[in-house]
Amino acid sequence: MDIARWKSGDEQAFVFPQSCGRRKGWVKYMKRRVVIIGGGAGGPSTAAEAGRRDPSLAITMIEKGEYISYAACPMPYYIGDVIKDEKKLIARTPEKFREGGVDVRTGVEAENVDLAAQVVTLVGGEALPFDVLVLATGTRPILPGIPGEDREGVFTLKQLPDAVGIKQFIRESRCRTAIIVGAGFIGMEMCEAFREAGVETTVVNRGSMPVPRWDPELGQLVVKSLLDHQIRMMADTTIQAIEKGETCRLRLITDQGKIEADVILLAIGVRPSVGLAGEMGLALGKTGAVAVDFSQKTSHPAVYAVGDCCEAYHRVSRRWVHIPLGDIANKQGRVAGCNIGGFPTIFPGIVGAQAFKLFDLEIAATGLDEREALAAGFHPVSNLVWGDVVPLSVPGTTRLGLKLIADEATGLFLGAQAIGPHGAVSRINTLSAALWSGLSIDEVAYLDLAYSPPFSRAWDLIHIAAQDLMKKMVRRPPR
Amino acid sequence: MDIARWKSGDEQAFVFPQSCGRRKGWVKYMKRRVVIIGGGAGGPSTAAEAGRRDPSLAITMIEKGEYISYAACPMPYYIGDVIKDEKKLIARTPEKFREGGVDVRTGVEAENVDLAAQVVTLVGGEALPFDVLVLATGTRPILPGIPGEDREGVFTLKQLPDAVGIKQFIRESRCRTAIIVGAGFIGMEMCEAFREAGVETTVVNRGSMPVPRWDPELGQLVVKSLLDHQIRMMADTTIQAIEKGETCRLRLITDQGKIEADVILLAIGVRPSVGLAGEMGLALGKTGAVAVDFSQKTSHPAVYAVGDCCEAYHRVSRRWVHIPLGDIANKQGRVAGCNIGGFPTIFPGIVGAQAFKLFDLEIAATGLDEREALAAGFHPVSNLVWGDVVPLSVPGTTRLGLKLIADEATGLFLGAQAIGPHGAVSRINTLSAALWSGLSIDEVAYLDLAYSPPFSRAWDLIHIAAQDLMKKMVRRPPR
Incomplete structure (x- = not known):
């Protein structure tokens, strides 16, 4: 292909010779700038795929935490010490990304986005201009809003630092007892993880059965499995406060009585992190997550969204839903990356597997x-x-x-x-x-x-x- | 439903009171007569389903062998003694069928069928008139046509008596060595079965790789597995004759030399048994098996065919194929049974799984x-x-x-x-x-x-x- 005819957004990927990217001047001028906010799963997938499809892109990925490109789903197995080292959860290191030409910046947070000027302003004032912006801001855990939920020893589990923190806390504080609030699938996986870590565990559940997605007749097997492994269940229980304990570090007050433990995990769900998207005036879906189309584009043509912060099309209900799962985030990231890199691709949706x-x-x-x-x-x-x-x-x-x-x-x-x-x-x-x-x-x-x-x-x-x-x-x- | 308005072929199943079937006269007169030829898998499925859907049917199933309603696919596991008793292979006994009102007759063979008169004549002369005929005549093993293929100790494996015969022969003759001619999936399963039975096994294969449906790169794993389990492979080998052996009972002559063994299994494929269908003038497909439609009907409106003797629609190639497998036979039998019993059903085809x-x-x-x-x-x-x-x-x-x-x-x-x-x-x-x-x-x-x-x-x-x-x-x- 004749380089003189190349234009930004050309569907034919233009592969620069390795030496070319280091030259200044016209080469740099042509580069489309992609800024990705969020480095969990969807963001890195977008970065990797866009870079593969179009190596001429200037891709910057910012992440407010210290880790990027990690698999969140195996975190319970890391806490249960089936996986010894948190590094095993990391798919691609910042160095690896940098080798591929992606400018990865950890510990960096976006303050606001000026869509008209196409600039992200970072906390601290630095400006990152973009041609394409990708929101991969994920979710944040729902907190019950009860007194004492911010005490030391009370955790949520959403990002890798949470997992590292829980594992460290259990070891260093020699936790012997744990309470898990919530009996969804994360709560269930964490029962096994705590059990593996030698911690006696009680599950406190607002409903009568764990994992209500499953028929109660099937749910009985879940209950039996929990009991067989000495997990205590408190059903139909509303939590009210967390206090300092007497025999253990913490005491959970519920409408069914008090219960003490060394560590408490709040696993009652997540909400999409859409603060930035809202401020930018992007359309949100009925679910509260960022609305996207089949190309992962938001309501603004220069902005994509991928992963847990956005919706996905459910092929059975034929509605746009918010189901935050790692495999979906990976796929959406790849689709966005293909499109940004000039290869038209759609994300055909999910069926809720x-x-x-x-x-x-x-x-x-x-x-x-x-x-x-x-x-x-x-x-x-x-x-x-x-x-x-x-x-x-x-x-x-x-x-x-x-x-x-x-x-x-x-x-x-x-x-x-x-x-x-x-x-x-x-x-x-x-x-x-x-x-x-x-x-x-x-x-x-x-x-x-x-x-x-x-x-x-x-x-x-x-x-x-x-x-x-x-x-x-x-x-x-x-x- | 008013019994006076009931007519043969009515889609509404008419359930006779239990006592009713024993009365003579008008009740018997109304019964539609279904004759099923073949008692392996497809025939019994048809009988069971038709009887369930329309208990008023007078169903007769004839089988020339002694066993009916057996699963052929687990036969290697019976020979390998993972399954101890051949009775475990039988899904439904003749007694069970008779309790359900199906007249099961074993050791009975059809001599010919008069389609115009709608009568099956049995060997021995008895006549079985029918309103609906079902062909479930299965397949017969392909024989190589070499001298000595009929010697004692030379087997094929198609029907339950074959499996019983092989197991008995191995035990009673204390076989120590076996040759399997053919490296299709039956040959492979029999390698494991002979190995389980403590018999040293050699596979003689006309081609260069076993199970050629699989890519040679994948086939290497099959070869490795055989070698790891001390199965000898003779590839690119044409068999020529079977003689009396010197050190063992039998000697196989091939273009690659002679090899001796106590037992020889010929597993080089099967052909649909369509003798009767051909004599009746039913249309055969390009594959040589009985041509059927999505309702399992043959070219004659009163005759159905099910199982290994007939074709099935391949949803990928969009052609009618002959793939004799037990699960397909079961499904086709159920579809024919539904249709005969007055519940319109189609067999939507296969994908070659x-x-x-x-x-x-x-x-x-x-x-x-x-x-x-x-x-x-x-x-x-x-x-x-x-x-x-x-x-x-x-x-x-x-x-x-x-x-x-x-x-x-x-x-x-x-x-x-x-x-x-x-x-x-x-x-x-x-x-x-x-x-x-x-x-x-x-x-x-x-x-x-x-x-x-x-x-x-x-x-x-x-x-x-x-x-x-x-x-x-x-x-x-x-x-």
Whole structure:
């Protein structure tokens, strides 16, 4: 390609010779400036992909913390010491990024953004002009707003420094007891992590069952697993205050009584960090997260948003939702990076696939649960079947519970939940591909899956559940 | 429903009171007569489903052997003595069928069928009139046509009596050495079975690599696994005759020399059993198997065909194919049974999903391989990636090889192959759902899968392979 004809935004990536980037003058003049705010997962993905697609870009990524490009999802395994070193959570170091030409600046915070002038002003006054801005500001933990929630020994778990802090605190303060407030999947993973770290754990839950996304019949396995591993459960409990304890460091006051522990983790959810986006006047979605289109563009043409701070299109409910998960952030970052780097790409959306491990259980779900299906205007019918999934290769009982949900009006397959020692994630992934494609429950009932006796039965549990659900849906008008 | 208005073929299933069926006269007169020829897998599925859907049917199932309703796929595990008792392979006994009102007759063979008169004549002369006929005649093993292939100790493995015969022969004749002719998936499963039974095994293969459906790079793992388990391989070898042996019972003569063994298994493939169908003048497909439609109906409106004797629609090649597998037979049987019982149902086809276990390896594939893709007129491009699939939960190395194939012209995803100690089947099943739905490789590259560190990485190997393949396919015209 003739360099004289090259223009900013050209879809054909222009690869500079290595020596070229160091020359001043016209080369520098042509460079499009990309500023990325946030260095967790989505930001670094954007930076890496944009740089790969268009090495001529001048990319600056700022992060207010000290770590960038880390995987947040394995943090419970770091705290449980399955992963020894926090460095293992880091996908790409700042040095690695700098080698790739990305200017990474940690400990740097954006003060405000002037969209008209296309300049980010940093805390301290420095100005960063941009041609393209990427918001990857993530989420912040929801705090209950009770007295004492800021005491030493009370933690939330969102970013890598939180994980490092919790692990250090448990070790240095020799914590023997912990309270986890919240029984979502992070709370559950942290039960196992604390257990691994030798800490006696109590879960305090506002609702009656942990992980309410899963059917109560499946949830019973979660409860059993917690009890089997000496995790105490306090259900239907509202927290009121955190005080200094008597026998332990801290005391949690609840409407069900007082309970003491050396460390308290608040895991009651997260909110998108949209302060900057709001000030810039960017459109937010109904969920409160930054509204984006399929290219990850916000309402302003020069601004992209990726990861936990923005929404994603849900292919089943056909609404824009806010589901902050690391794999989604990675994908959105790559899509934004491709587009910024001149390769037209869309992020085709999500189906709500999710999994976590709790001791010996695989716990997975995808699509909509019944509440969400109703909210979207569907007519959910569901069933729940139990079966042995690996008849030969694993000795003993390997029961898997699988719940399927479909729309009675159309037969559209809407969602699935699975729990068992083996095969839950695998089946949820297969069903996620089915949801992605908008299959009907009739098609799910006859899906062609790889059958071999060591791995499954001729009728897999997926088929059995779907066939069974089909029968529930035959509501022909009387003749 | 008013019984006086009921007519044969009414879609509304009419449930007779239990006592009713024993009365003579008008009740018997109304019954539609269904005759099913073949009792392996598809026939019993048809019988069970038709009877469930319409208990008023008079169903007769004839089987020339002594066993009905058995699972053929686990037979290697029965021979390897992982499954001790052949009764465990039987899904439903004749007694159970008879309790359900199905007249099961074993040791009975059909001599011919008069389609005009709608009568099956049995060997011995008895006539079975029918309203609906179902062919479930299965396949028969291909014999190489060499001298001595009928010697004692030379076996094929297709039906349950074969498996019982092999197991008995190995035990009673104290076999120490075996030859398996053919290195398809049955040959591979039998390597493991003979090994489990303590028999030294040699595989004689006409081609250079076992299981040619899998890419040679993946096939190397199969070869390594065989060698690691002391299975000898003779590649590029043509068999010529079987003689009486000197040190062992039998001697196999090949173009690569002579080899002796106590038992020889011929596993070189199967052909559909279509003798009866041909005599009846039913249309056969290009594959030589019975041609059927989506309702499992043959070219004659009163005759259905199910299972290994008939074709199935391949959703990727969009051709009718003959892939004799137990899970397909079960599904086709259920579809035929639904239709016969008055519940309109279609068999939506297959995508070629297949798996087998070889010692510690999961070996799975789906869709088309490159040869099949070319034959269907696609423009296959492919890639093969290796990755760790379970970073946390399983100690040690768990490498998985995954090959993806797509059409360069359209981006249509065409097929996949996977081999590894863990996760091959699970990924092939997810990709089977993607093939089922006709997804493009771009969509596969962004599929929403349940991510959690104990089970996968944020970018699963599926994503990595598909993203990589996408890059190979960017062939834009020059500007």
